[in-house]
Amino acid sequence: MRDRQPIATHEGGVSSVLSPVTETADEHHAYPRLTNRQMQLLAEHGQTRRTAPGEILFRQGDRTCDFIVIVSGLIVTVDGPGPDGDVIGVHGPGRFLGELGLLTGEPVFVTSVVAKAGEVIDVPLESLRQLLTTDSELGDVVLRAYLVRRSVLVKLGDGLRIVGSHFSPDTRRLREFATRNRLPHRLVDLEKDESAEALLRQLRVAPEDTPIILWGDRILRNPTNAELAKAVGLLEPLESEAQADLLVVGAGPSGLAAAVYGASEGLATVVVDGSATGGQAGLSPRIENYLGFPAGVSGGELAALAVVQVRKFGAHIAVPAAASALESCGGGYLVRLEDGSSVFTRAVIVATGARYRRPDIPDLPQFEGISVYYAATQVEAQLCAGDPVTVVGGGNSAGQASLFLAKHSASVALVVRSGSLEENMSRYLADRIEHTANINVQLCSEVRSLIGQNGVLEALVVVDRADGLRRTQEARALFIFIGADPHVAWLGDQLALDDRGYILTGNDLIEEVLRVGDTPGGEGHRPTMLEASSPGVFAVGDVRSGSVKRVAAAVGEGSMAVWLVHHYLAERSTV
Numbered sequence: 001m002r003d004r005q006p007i008a009t010h011e012g013g014v015s016s017v018l019s020p021v022t023e024t025a026d027e028h029h030a031y032p033r034l035t036n037r038q039m040q041l042l043a044e045h046g047q048t049r050r051t052a053p054g055e056i057l058f059r060q061g062d063r064t065c066d067f068i069v070i071v072s073g074l075i076v077t078v079d080g081p082g083p084d085g086d087v088i089g090v091h092g093p094g095r096f097l098g099e100l101g102l103l104t105g106e107p108v109f110v111t112s113v114v115a116k117a118g119e120v121i122d123v124p125l126e127s128l129r130q131l132l133t134t135d136s137e138l139g140d141v142v143l144r145a146y147l148v149r150r151s152v153l154v155k156l157g158d159g160l161r162i163v164g165s166h167f168s169p170d171t172r173r174l175r176e177f178a179t180r181n182r183l184p185h186r187l188v189d190l191e192k193d194e195s196a197e198a199l200l201r202q203l204r205v206a207p208e209d210t211p212i213i214l215w216g217d218r219i220l221r222n223p224t225n226a227e228l229a230k231a232v233g234l235l236e237p238l239e240s241e242a243q244a245d246l247l248v249v250g251a252g253p254s255g256l257a258a259a260v261y262g263a264s265e266g267l268a269t270v271v272v273d274g275s276a277t278g279g280q281a282g283l284s285p286r287i288e289n290y291l292g293f294p295a296g297v298s299g300g301e302l303a304a305l306a307v308v309q310v311r312k313f314g315a316h317i318a319v320p321a322a323a324s325a326l327e328s329c330g331g332g333y334l335v336r337l338e339d340g341s342s343v344f345t346r347a348v349i350v351a352t353g354a355r356y357r358r359p360d361i362p363d364l365p366q367f368e369g370i371s372v373y374y375a376a377t378q379v380e381a382q383l384c385a386g387d388p389v390t391v392v393g394g395g396n397s398a399g400q401a402s403l404f405l406a407k408h409s410a411s412v413a414l415v416v417r418s419g420s421l422e423e424n425m426s427r428y429l430a431d432r433i434e435h436t437a438n439i440n441v442q443l444c445s446e447v448r449s450l451i452g453q454n455g456v457l458e459a460l461v462v463v464d465r466a467d468g469l470r471r472t473q474e475a476r477a478l479f480i481f482i483g484a485d486p487h488v489a490w491l492g493d494q495l496a497l498d499d500r501g502y503i504l505t506g507n508d509l510i511e512e513v514l515r516v517g518d519t520p521g522g523e524g525h526r527p528t529m530l531e532a533s534s535p536g537v538f539a540v541g542d543v544r545s546g547s548v549k550r551v552a553a554a555v556g557e558g559s560m561a562v563w564l565v566h567h568y569l570a571e572r573s574t575v
Contacts, residue, residue: 030148033094034069038138039121042069045131046123051075055114056083057097060159061216063107063233066122068097073118079158081216083113088158089149093118096142099149103129103308106233107216109159109184129312143308147301150182154378159184160232163199164211165191167455170222171211172369177225179379180276180283181234181319182300225320226339238318240341244270246565247335247345249323250487252279253551254541255351256306257558262349263313265562270343271315272335274322278303279353280484280542281551283375284397285404289426290551300377302551323352326494328534331572346536346572347565350491350503351558353542354484359392359447367450371457372478376401381408384477390460392447393481394418399429401479402439412439413473415462419444450478486543496533502545505530505538528564530557536568 034042046066051057051073058065060081068075072093078085088110091097097112102125123131132139153159160178164171166189178185190196190207197207203219205212213220215231229235246262248255251273262269276282284299310317325336332346356374358364364372373380376391381404389409391402394416402414414433421430421441433439444465451459457478463470486502488495496504506529530538540557542549547557 030145030152031089031091031095032141032145034096034138034141038135038141039069039071039094041131041135041138042067042123043121045127046121048119048121051114051118051120053114053117054083057112057114057120058108059111059216060109061107061218065098065102065108066124067102067128068112069121069123070095070097071119071121073114073120074116075112075120076115077110077112079110079156081111083111085111086158088153088156090115096145098146099153100146100304100308101150101233103132103143103146104233104304104311105236109153133312143305147304150184150304151298151301151378153184154182155382157184157186157382159186161186161188161214162211163188163190163196163205163214165189165207166370167191168211169369173225174211174213174223174228175379176369177228177276177320179375179377180278181229182278182282182304183232183234229320234319235321236316236318238270238272238316238321238337238341238343242270242316242341242343244268244316244343244345245569246270246347246349246562247272247333247343248349248351249273249335250279250351250353250541250543251277251317251319252351252353252541252554253281253302253306254353254554254558254561255279255349256303256310257555258349258351258540258561259310259315259317259558260306260313261559261562262565263310263315265566267562267565269315270345271310271317272321272323272337272343273317273319274338275320277307277317277319280356280397281554283377284400285376285378286400287551288400288428299551323490326491326534326537328494333534333536347568348537349558349561349565350495350532350537350539350543351541351554352487352490355487356480357483357485359480359482361447362449364450367452367455367457367478370455371452371476372450372480374480376404376479380477380479381405384409386410387476388413388474389477389479390415390447390473390475391479391481393483394421394424395481395483396426396429398479398481399425399433401481403429403432403436405479406436406439409477410438413462413475414439414441415445415447416441416443417446417465447478484542488543494534495537495539498545500545502547503532503539503543504545505532508545509533528567530561530564531568536565536572538564 070091075091077089188196245267246269248258248271251271259271281299282303286296288296322338323335324338327334333348334344336342385408388411390413392415402412406412445462447460448463449461460475532539538561540561541554
C-alpha cells in the first residue's frame with residue numbers, strides 16, 4: 001500500500017510530494033483514462049468550466065455532486081472534510097472523480113481539491129445514469145473504477161471515524177454495521193491509539209460519552225444504526241404508511257434479484273432489510289463458482305452492483321428497516337417495521353435468509369466483535385494481519401474464509417467436525433486449501449474453550465473427537481462458520497414451516513402440511529412453486545424449505561418469484 005502525504009498546490013504545477021502516487025500499476029483499474037469518444041460524449045451532456053488552484057470540488061459528506069471529468073489540470077482526492085488530509089488518489093486529464101456512492105445515493109466519502117488549474121466537465125447525475133445505460137463500454141469503465149475505489153477506501157480505512165473502545169458493545173455494533181454495509185471507516189481505539197485522548201479533548205467529548213462518529217464536519221454521539229445509515233445516505237426513509245405493489249423483505253442475493261426484476265417490470269417495489277444489503281453472501285471474500293465471473297467476485301462487489309441495478313430501475317431500498325410482523329389486510333398485506341412504520345403491499349416476497357449459529361463455547365459472548373467474528377472481510381483481515389487465526393466450519397463459507405485469511409495471517413487453523421473436507425465443501429475449495437501451505441486442517445475436531453482477557457483472544461482449546469485428546473493452540477482471532485437458522489421469528493404463526501423452521505412452499509406445502517381437501521388461502525387456490533401458505537406471499541433463498549444454499553440458486557428464485565407475483569396479481573384482478 002502506498003504512503004499518503006499532504007497536498008501542496010500552486011498555480012504553476014504540483015509539488016513533488018505527489019509524484020509517488022500519480023501513476024502506479026495497482027491503480028490502473030481505479031483511475032482509467034477515458035477515450036476521446038467518451039470525453040466528447042460526456043461533454044455533450046455536461047458543462048465545461050475552468051478550475052482554480054485550491055478549489056474544492058466536493059467535500060466529504062456532500063450529498064449533491066455532479067460526475068466530474070478532468071479535461072486539463074490535476075485534481076487530488078483526500079481523506080477528511082478539508083483539503084489538508086492524506087492523499088488518496090491523483091486524477092489528471094482524461095480521468096473522472098467519484099466512487100460507488102455517486103451511483104448508490106450515498107454522500108461522498110472523500111474531498112476533492114484542485115491541485116493544478118485546468119478545465120473540468122460537470123455532468124448531472126441523471127444524465128450520467130442514462131449514459132451508463134445506453135453506452136455499455138462507458139458503463140463498464142465507470143462501474144469497475146467505482147468498485148475498485150470503494151475497495152481501496154475500505155482497505156485504507158478512509159471515510160468515517162469511529163472513536164471508542166474496542167471493548168464497548170456500541171463500538172462493536174457500529175463497526176459491524178459499517179463493515180456489513182461496506183462503509184469505509186477507521187476505528188480510533190481509546191485503548192490503543194495514542195491520539196485518541198487528545199482528539200476527545202479537542203472535541204470536548206468525555207471518554208464515557210463514546211463511541212462517537214466523525215463524519216464530514218459532524219459529530220454523531222453513539223448513534224443508532226438507523227441514525228448512522230441516515231447520515232451517510234443508506235437509509236431512504238419510508239412514509240409512515242407506505243404502499244407498494246411488491247414488498248421484498250430481505251436484501252440478500254434473492255431479495256435484490258426480486259427487486260431488480262420487480263421494479264424493471266413495472267411493479268412499485270420496496271425492499272427492506274434490518275442489517276445490510278448483500279446478506280451473508282455480501283460478506284464472502286470471494287465467490288468463484290457464480291456464472292459470468294470466471295475470476296471470481298467478492299460478495300461485497302456483487303451486492304454493490306446489484307444495489308446500483310435496483311436503484312436504476314426505481315425500487316426503494318430501506319436499510320436498516322427490520323420487519324416485525326406480517327398481517328393480512330384489505331386484500332393485501334401489512335408488514336410492520338420495528339421503527340413503528342408499516343408498508344401495505346399487494347404481494348410479499350420473504351427473503352430474510354438465515355442467522356449465524358453460535359457454538360456452545362463458554363464465555364464466547366465476551367470475545368465476540370473483539371476476537372470472534374462471523375464474517376471474514378477486509379476489515380477483519382486487517383485486524384488480525386500477521387497473527388495466527390482459527391476458522392471453525394466445514395462448508396464453503398469456512399473454506400472461502402480460510403483461503404482469504406491465509407493471505408493476511410501468519411497461519412490459519414481450520415477446525416472441522418467431520419472426517420473429510422469434501423463431505424460439506426466444494427471440491428475446488430478443498431483442493432486449494434490442501435495446497436495452501438499456511439492452512440492447517442484439523443479434522444474430527446471441535447473448539448471447546450477460549451483463553452484470553454477482556455475479550456482479547458490469546459489461545460483456544462481444541463479436542464479431538466476421535467480420541468478425546470485436548471490441545472491448546474495459539475490464536476488471536478476465531479472465525480465461526482457452522483451454518484445458520486432461518487430468520488422467521490418476525491412472521492409469528494402466519495406461515496407454515498417445516499420441522500426445522502423453514503418456510504414451506506408449493507408442493508412441499510401441500511404434501512406436508514395441509515389436510516386432504518384443504519387449500520391454503522381458501523377454496524380454489526393452489527399455491528405455486530414458491531408460494532407460501534398465505535396466497536400472495538412467496539419465499540425465496542435460504543429461508544425457504546428445500547432451497548439450494550448457493551448464490552446462483554438464490555438469484556434464480558428471486559427472479560422467478562416475480563413472475564409468480566405477476567401471475568398471482570393477474571389472477572386476483574379477474575376474481
